[in-house]
Every structure is written in structure tokens, then in C-alpha cells.
Amino acid sequence: MRLHHVGIAVEDLEEAKARYLLLGYxxxxEGEVASQGVR
Known part of the structure; x- marks a missing residue:
């Protein structure tokens, strides 16, 4: 049972990491587009 919870936690961590990377990119x-617009 405990192992099952750990597996879910790992999946949540991977999903959170993927979302964080996607948001960062x-x-x-958007930052590059904004800086090009300033020039």
C-alpha cells in the first residue's frame, strides 16, 4: 500500500516538473518576443 502511494507521488512529481518546464519555456x-518588439 505504501509503495502504491510512493508511485503516485512520483507521477505527480513528474507531471509537476513537466508543467513547470512548459511554463518556463x-x-x-514570450520574453524573447517582447524584447524583439522593444527593438
Whole structure:
């Protein structure tokens, strides 16, 4: 039972990491577009 909970926690961690990376790339892309617009 405990192992099952650990498995779920690992899946949540992987999903959270993927979302964080996706958000980071999106912010980075928007930042580049904004800096190009300033020039």
C-alpha cells in the first residue's frame, strides 16, 4: 500500500516538473518576443 502511494507521488512529481518546464519555456518565448518588439 505504501509503495502504491510512493508511485503516485512520483507521477505527480513528474507531471509537476513537466508543467513547470512548459511554463518556463512559454515565459522564455514570450520574453524573447517582447524584447524583439522593444527593438
Amino acid at each position: 512559454r515565459l522564455l518565448a
